[in-house]
Amino acid sequence: MATAAAQPTARTEADGAPDTARTAAYQRAFDAAVAADERIEPRDWMPDAYRATLVRQIAQHAHSEIIGMQPEANWITRAPSLRRKAILMAKVQDEAGHGLYLYSAAETLGTSRDELLDKLHTGRQKYSSIFNYPTLTWADVGAIGWLVDGAAITNQVPLCRCSYGPYARAMVRICKEESFHQRQGYELLLALSKGTPEQHAMAQDAVNRWWWPSLMMFGPPDDESQHSAQSMEWKIKRHSNDELRQRFVDICVPQAESLGLTLPDPELRWNEEREHYDFGPIDWSEFRDVLKGNGPCNEERITQRRRAHDEGAWVREAAAAYAAKHAGDTGGTGATRA
Amino acid sequence: MTATGPTARTAAPAAVPVTAALALGDDALVLSHRLGEWAGHAPVLEEEVALANIALDLLGQARVLLSLAGDEDELAFLREERAFRNLQLVEQPNGDFAHTIARQLYFSTYQQLLYTELAGTEGPFAPLAAKAVKEVAYHRDHAEQWTLRLGDGTETSHERMQRACDALWRFTGEMFQPVEGLEADWRGMEDRWLESVTDVLGRASLTVPQGPRTGAWSAGAGRQGLHTEPFGRMLAEMQHLHRSHPGAAW
Numbered sequence: 001m002a003t004a005a006a007q008p009t010a011r012t013e014a015d016g017a018p019d020t021a022r023t024a025a026y027q028r029a030f031d032a033a034v035a036a037d038e039r040i041e042p043r044d045w046m047p048d049a050y051r052a053t054l055v056r057q058i059a060q061h062a063h064s065e066i067i068g069m070q071p072e073a074n075w076i077t078r079a080p081s082l083r084r085k086a087i088l089m090a091k092v093q094d095e096a097g098h099g100l101y102l103y104s105a106a107e108t109l110g111t112s113r114d115e116l117l118d119k120l121h122t123g124r125q126k127y128s129s130i131f132n133y134p135t136l137t138w139a140d141v142g143a144i145g146w147l148v149d150g151a152a153i154t155n156q157v158p159l160c161r162c163s164y165g166p167y168a169r170a171m172v173r174i175c176k177e178e179s180f181h182q183r184q185g186y187e188l189l190l191a192l193s194k195g196t197p198e199q200h201a202m203a204q205d206a207v208n209r210w211w212w213p214s215l216m217m218f219g220p221p222d223d224e225s226q227h228s229a230q231s232m233e234w235k236i237k238r239h240s241n242d243e244l245r246q247r248f249v250d251i252c253v254p255q256a257e258s259l260g261l262t263l264p265d266p267e268l269r270w271n272e273e274r275e276h277y278d279f280g281p282i283d284w285s286e287f288r289d290v291l292k293g294n295g296p297c298n299e300e301r302i303t304q305r306r307r308a309h310d311e312g313a314w315v316r317e318a319a320a321a322y323a324a325k326h327a328g329d330t331g332g333t334g335a336t337r338a
Numbered sequence: 339m340t341a342t343g344p345t346a347r348t349a350a351p352a353a354v355p356v357t358a359a360l361a362l363g364d365d366a367l368v369l370s371h372r373l374g375e376w377a378g379h380a381p382v383l384e385e386e387v388a389l390a391n392i393a394l395d396l397l398g399q400a401r402v403l404l405s406l407a408g409d410e411d412e413l414a415f416l417r418e419e420r421a422f423r424n425l426q427l428v429e430q431p432n433g434d435f436a437h438t439i440a441r442q443l444y445f446s447t448y449q450q451l452l453y454t455e456l457a458g459t460e461g462p463f464a465p466l467a468a469k470a471v472k473e474v475a476y477h478r479d480h481a482e483q484w485t486l487r488l489g490d491g492t493e494t495s496h497e498r499m500q501r502a503c504d505a506l507w508r509f510t511g512e513m514f515q516p517v518e519g520l521e522a523d524w525r526g527m528e529d530r531w532l533e534s535v536t537d538v539l540g541r542a543s544l545t546v547p548q549g550p551r552t553g554a555w556s557a558g559a560g561r562q563g564l565h566t567e568p569f570g571r572m573l574a575e576m577q578h579l580h581r582s583h584p585g586a587a588w
Contacts, residue, residue: 066383066386069377069378069386070378073377073378076374076375076377077371077374077375077575077576078575078576078578078579079579080415080579080580080583080586080588081411081415081580081588082367082397082400082401082404082410082411082414083401083588084588085374085397086394086397086398086401089374089377089390089393089394089397090390090394092377092378092390093377093386093387093390093391093394096383096386096387096390097387099383099386100383100384100387103383113383138579191587191588192588195586195587195588196583196585196586198583198586199583199586304378304379307379308378308379308380308381309381311379311381311434312380312381312382312435313381314492314494314495314498315381315382315385315435315488315495316381316382317491317492317494317495318487318488318491318492318494318495319382319487319491320491321491321492321495322486322487322490322491323487325490
């Protein structure tokens with residue numbers, strides 16, 4: 001009911017008016033709600049482009065959660081202690097859960113999970129490029145937690161105030177869990193860094209490989225970002241890519257020092273004047289190349305996703321057939337009868 | 339050298355029967371590992387969550403049980419195959435989703451019966467059993483619901499589910515061999531298990547498999563440390579990182 005103040009006025013004003021006048025009135029109410037930092041809810045009128053932008057962004061986020069399960073699940077069966085195995089399994093499960101909330105948030109905009117999955121499987125929608133890098137050692141699980149989840153949180157915390165209600169609320173829960181993951185990743189790396197020389201080297205190697213791709217997670221520089229301006233106006237996005245990237249670097253540098261690890265950038269240094277860390281140039285050609293499909297694991301990630309989906313088709317069909325057969329049963333699906 | 343015997347290096351508290359702690363702990367550990375292999379491969383997102391949830395419950399049980407017998411990580415990562423005391427059923431590869439569900443149905447029905455019995459005793463496993471039996475009731479319900487959906491879903495799912503139930507049937511007899519140190523009415527549990535599984539399979543329009551429920555090998559099975567060939571490869575994967583860094587902390 002976030003737009004309750006704005007909407008009834010618009011409706012009253014719009015009722016009986018010609019289509020164009022009605023649309024204009026709705027648009028004014030929408031603009032006013034966004035300007036007043038109210039939440040837009042599923043049944044509220046919204047511009048088509050706003051809806052499309054949200055669907056694109058939420059879908060990409062949902063896809064990133066479920067593709068992101070792969071590089072980490074890669075280590076579940078090899079986790080070196082039972083405690084670490086439990087933590088990792090819980091984390092991968094959380095990601096599946098995030099995928100569920102986000103696909104549900106997209107459904108409130110009139111787009112089904114099946115439709116979005118189909119777009120993922122056919123390459124018409126993307127997921128975060130970071131998951132096209134491989135997890136080569138156990139330390140990569142820590143580096144993903146610390147850096148990749150850390151970058152994701154920096155990006156996502158402002159989304160808890162996003163103008164679209166269901167997305168904002170999903171993000172509140174997701175951010176809580178992500179910050180857990182980030183701390184667990186940090187703690188995993190700390191154990192390695194303080195461990196044997198081999199473990200320390202493993203941690204340093206992982207940080208060396210994940211640092212630059214993590215910086216790329218904030219997207220292209222502000223002057224090249226095609227969707228940013230409109231999204232900021234709609235309050236879907238609250239800060240620019242470069243601002244968030246800088247915030248992330250500023251957080252990571254002291255953390256790396258506490259970890260006893262270095263970040264692979266010789267130009268990284270504190271700038272008194274800016275009160276921020278300066279950092280070296282990002283290789284955007286690598287970013288574009290991975291985005292285009294030439295990353296080390298693009299093919300593997302999408303192939304595994306499609307295979308899981310295709311191999312599970314008979315299971316989903318069975319569940320649907322069973323539900324249809326038992327639609328008339330008392331007490332729900334029939335499967336829960338005592 | 340690595341610990342190969344069931345008692346490892348750390349002495350267990352006097353009251354805990356180590357053989358029993360290992361039998362129960364290894365069942366939970368190994369099945370949890372197998373379910374963990376599904377991560378990223380499940381047929382639908384809800385099952386990614388459900389299978390991981392069951393795997394986590396089992397891992398939690400395994401950690402408590404193995405810690406009763408010694409150091410959990412030494413026991414999990416440094417024992418050789420012949421020292422594991424789990425049922426052969428739980429080490430069977432995941433196969434298709436129907437095989438995983440059949441394995442879940444058989445095992446969770448057994449585990450629920452056993453933990454219900456143990457929860458009612460004065461023995462050292464009572465506290466764990468009392469807590470775990472609630473989790474296991476959910477595991478069994480999950481397995482039952484999927485058995486019904488697959489058995490009574492499409493022609494394909496029916497065939498696959500029947501094949502899975504048949505294939506795993508021969509591993510179900512071992513569950514009711516008495517385990518040293520566990521007070522339970524094994525014969526009565528076996529009757530109740532058969533009754534329960536027969537009921538679920540019947541409602542799922544599946545046929546109760548007719549073959550023998552144990553193998554012909556008199557040397558025994560998992561509880562005696564005799565496993566099936568896929569188990570060695572599973573352990574190789576599970577243990578390799580831990581074993582590659584002797585003495586390291588994680």
